[in-house]
Amino acid sequence: MINKDLLKKTEGVLLNYKTIKAEINNLLLEIEEVEAEYKGVSDITYGEKTGATNKFNSSVENEVLNKIKVVEKLSREMESKKRLISKIDNAMGTLEETEKRIIELRCFEGYNWNKVGMILNMDGDYCCRIKRAAINKIIPLVWVFNKYAN
Template sequence: MIDKDLYKKTDGVLFNYQVIKMEIKNLELEIEEISSTYNGVGAISYEEKSGHTNKFNSSVENEIINKEKIINKLNREMNSKKRLIAKIDNAMEILNENERKIVEYRCVKGYSWSRIGALLNMDGDYCGRIKREVMNKISSLIWIRESMCKKVGESK
């Protein structure tokens, strides 16, 4: 039987699958925008001193360093989301066509159980049972580390 927390987590990411894909695209656009904008050398700002200081960096260097920090953070976030989508796609490979359609209709398109049943010529309640079985199949594949940690904790 599947852990309830992993079940809920899997259900949540499946319902947000399209949103996660859009977030990846927006992160890519944000990284591109930050990378392409560069203020560079401009007039002396109030925080800069025009005379001799013991500062080892300039506003241009600070701008570049800050941009790199932001870009690195955005890249880590984007790569994490890409890995999650890849894990979901990989886990979905083990499902048969009806199981995949049930997940797509329910989680991605948000159809009701009665509509899903009508589309697949099945009982809506039966489709719900299939989805629960699907969650049991794919949760441990998507959340490998979490399910391994729980197994290790149970064996102690």
């Protein structure tokens, strides 16, 4: 039996598939922007030296280190989203063409059941049942960890 939380989670991912792909691209752009900012950071020198200090790092070093941490965090998030999209793509590859097309039309394109049924020349309610069965097929493929964690 399929866990209802995993069913909702999977439906949510499918409904947000395009958004997740856009987030991956935006994360990549953000990483490039942050990297460009810290690669252009340089130390500012003043004409007069004030005195010896016991400070081990400068504000420039701190800024660069903080930006490196931001890039690492953004990279981890982007890689996580990429893996999720790859899992969805792999799972979708196991479905029959009708199942795949129904998920694409309903979840990725956002069509209502009447429109999905009209496009596929099927009853909308029947398409809904096929979608539910297809999601039940892909849940164990997408959420592999949950399968072995219990």
